[in-house]
Amino acid sequence: MRLAEFDEKWGKRYPSIAGTWERAWSELVPFLGLPDAIRQVVYTTNAIESLNARYRRAAQACGHFPNEQAALKRLYLATLALDPTGRGRQRWNNRWKSALNEFDVLFDGRLTAGRV
Structure with missing residues (x-):
């Protein structure tokens, strides 16, 4: 339903986005279910x-x-x-810890x- 709303609002300006999401829906939905x-x-x-x-x-x-x-x-x-600076590892750890x-x-x- 939300995809149809998106397509209605933005479909004319960005016609390929909704189609791409529809074709990849089976891969997109499980991703949206992740924390x-x-x-x-x-x-x-x-x-x-x-x-x-x-x-x-x-x-x-x-x-x-x-x-x-x-x-x-x-x-x-x-x-x-x-x-x-050598601080990239700490930034990586901070970003990935909760994940x-x-x-x-x-x-x-x-x-x-x-x-x-």
């Missing part, structure tokens, strides 16, 4: 794509590498440049099953 903490980190997390894009830019900026070690060093330096707790509850302790 807010999980949804927040899942839909905002594209860290792998971001890292790959940074690696591509770093490699293209050099053009070519004389050997494999030079290429690996360039990727290492690109990785270090992502978090120059990890929700995952543990939702999946009946499977995340902490092997911990002592």
Whole structure:
């Protein structure tokens, strides 16, 4: 019903959105049923794509590498440049802590099953 309301209001301006949601409805609905903490980190997390894009830019900026070690060093330096202050891990932990707790509850302790 809400999707129909959205399509009625915004369908003329953004015609592909409602159609895309209708085609992917079976994947979208379970996602909406997850707790807010999980949804927040899942839909905002594209860290792998971001890292790959940074690696591509770093490699293209050099053009070519004389050997494999030079290429690996360039990727290492690109990785270090992502978090120059070293506080990124703390930000990651703060953002994921509540989501990890929700995952543990939702999946009946499977995340902490092997911990002592």
